[in-house]
Amino acid sequence: MAADLTELRRLIDDIDDRLLDLLAERIAVAERVADYKRATGIPVRLPDRIEAVKARCAERGAARGLDPVYVRDLWGRIIEETCRLEERLIGTPA
Numbered sequence: 001m002a003a004d005l006t007e008l009r010r011l012i013d014d015i016d017d018r019l020l021d022l023l024a025e026r027i028a029v030a031e032r033v034a035d036y037k038r039a040t041g042i043p044v045r046l047p048d049r050i051e052a053v054k055a056r057c058a059e060r061g062a063a064r065g066l067d068p069v070y071v072r073d074l075w076g077r078i079i080e081e082t083c084r085l086e087e088r089l090i091g092t093p094a
């Protein structure tokens with residue numbers, strides 16, 4: 001018989017924990033980016049870079065069978081949160 005639902009949910013929970021670790025790791029790097037941007041005056045929101053990150057992830061996600069629209073939306077949310085954090089750390093309005 002197929003694996004039981006409890007076991008499958010345990011696998012999903014484990015994956016969610018890894019995703020959360022990676023999101024926290026990404027945010028920690030963004031804190032360092034904010035320090036760099038504060039010191040150099042580089043703006044938080046860089047539309048060309050944001051588009052490049054989304055396009056790269058959509059392409060790499062598609063190679064793994066993920067819907068590019070889903071990946072773009074998800075990264076839009078991830079990047080927006082990163083921008084909010086950087087703006088808060090740098091001291092400009094969110």
Ligand SMILES: O=C(O)C(=O)C[C@]1(C(=O)O)C=C[C@@H](O)C=C1
Pocket residue numbers: 030033044045046047049050053078079080082083086
């Ligand atoms: O690459 C940067 O400059 C970042 O601050 C990181 C990041 C991202 O989350 O990927 C966030 C804001 C930028 O405008 C572009 C990209």
